[in-house]
Amino acid sequence: MNAALTLPSPAKLNRMLHIVGRREDGYHALQTLFQFIDLHxxxxxxxxxxxxxxxxxxxxxxxxxxxxxxxxxxxxxxxSRTPLGATLAIEKQLPMGGGLGGGSSNAATTLVGLNHLWQLNLPFDELARLGLQLGADVPVFIYGHSAWAEGVGEQLTAVTLDTPWFVIIHPGISVSTPGVFQDPQLTRDSRPITMARALQGGAPEWRNDCEAVVKKRYPPIAEVLHWLAQHAPSRLTGTGACVFAAFETQQSAQAIAQLADQHWPTWVARGLNTSPLHDALGRY
Incomplete structure (x- = not known):
């Protein structure tokens, strides 16, 4: 048995996020595209x-x-009823409350990593059902592939997305996800679309239904969105606070990132279709 593992816990972006209804249990019905990036x-x-x-x-x-x-x-x-325990250590790079999925990714990496370390050999489907108890975004990090998601974000279909370079800006604040979803002005009636239509329409038609409410509640995010939109189409990921834009080349992304970094914490990251977690686990 391996004594220890060190694994990446990657970030995600919501390339689009539509809210198509509200369920009887109070949760919102979503349609979204998850994509991994090489920040973790x-x-x-x-x-x-x-x-x-x-x-x-x-x-x-x-x-x-x-x-x-x-x-x-x-x-x-x-x-699993294992008698084993674990000592866990986290080196944080992803901002909390940033919409990059850091907490959910940490939970997923823990489940996947301990499943391997403890030699439980539970299938991903079983781990995903466990992970859903911790958060709606946890299953996508367990499966480790870009995905079209529906339901509360747990009904996943693997897809292959383009892999541009992203500039990601954090406005230096944390967003309350419950506060956004409880806001009476939140759009909750977007017309559902098919996965094929979403993929066919592509980036020009993608949007985030949380954006209007978040901009009103958090003026610093509105400022970043406006600034980045002068250089490329910008969008909120999840409920924020991070804002991103896609660029064809690393050089063009880095040029904008250098300007943004004068005002806000900024990263350049490559879009990925498979999770770095699964790539790393294959080395053990």
């Missing part, structure tokens, strides 16, 4: 024999037992 946190997992689950690196403002990493480890431990 690093998660180190070490097996232990005493059954304890410990996160050795604190995340400011998050209690140990509430952390999705700890919750994911304990959920898998309980589900």
């Amino acid at each position: 946190d690093h998660l180190t997992l070490a097996s232990r024999d005493d059954g304890e689950i410990q996160l050795s690196s604190d995340i400011e403002g998050v209690y140990h037992d509430d952390n999705l990493i700890v919750r994911a480890a304990r959920l898998l431990q309980h589900h």
Whole structure:
């Protein structure tokens, strides 16, 4: 058995996000396109024999037992009835509340990594069902492929998207996702489209239905969207706070990123169709 694993916990972008209804349970029905990018946190997992689950690196403002990493480890431990425990350490690069899926990705990396480390050999479908208990975005990180998603984001169909270079800007604030989805002015009645139509229409027709509400609630995000739109079509990912635009070449993306970086934290990242997590796991 491997004593420890160090794995990437990648970010995602919502290339589009439509809200097509509200369900009886209060959750919103979505249509979205998930794409991975080559930005990630690093998660180190070490097996232990005493059954304890410990996160050795604190995340400011998050209690140990509430952390999705700890919750994911304990959920898998309980589900599999393994006597093993784990010491977990996270090196954060992705901003919290940024719409890049950091927490969900951390949970998914924990489930996938411990499944391997503990030699449980549970299939991805089973891990995804567990992950859904932690968040609607967790399953896409478990399956590890760009996807068309419906439902609350858990009904996934693998797709192949273009892989441009992205400029991603963080306005330096955190967005309350529940606050956005509870806003009475949020668009909730977009007309559903088929996956084929979404892929055929492509980037010019893609939009994020959360954007209008987020811009009104968070003026710094509106400022970044306006600034980036002067250089390329810009869009919010998830409920934000991060904003992104696609460029054909790394050089053109870096030129805009250098300008943006004078005002906000900015990254250049390549779009991916497969998760770096699965690429890394194949090396163990």
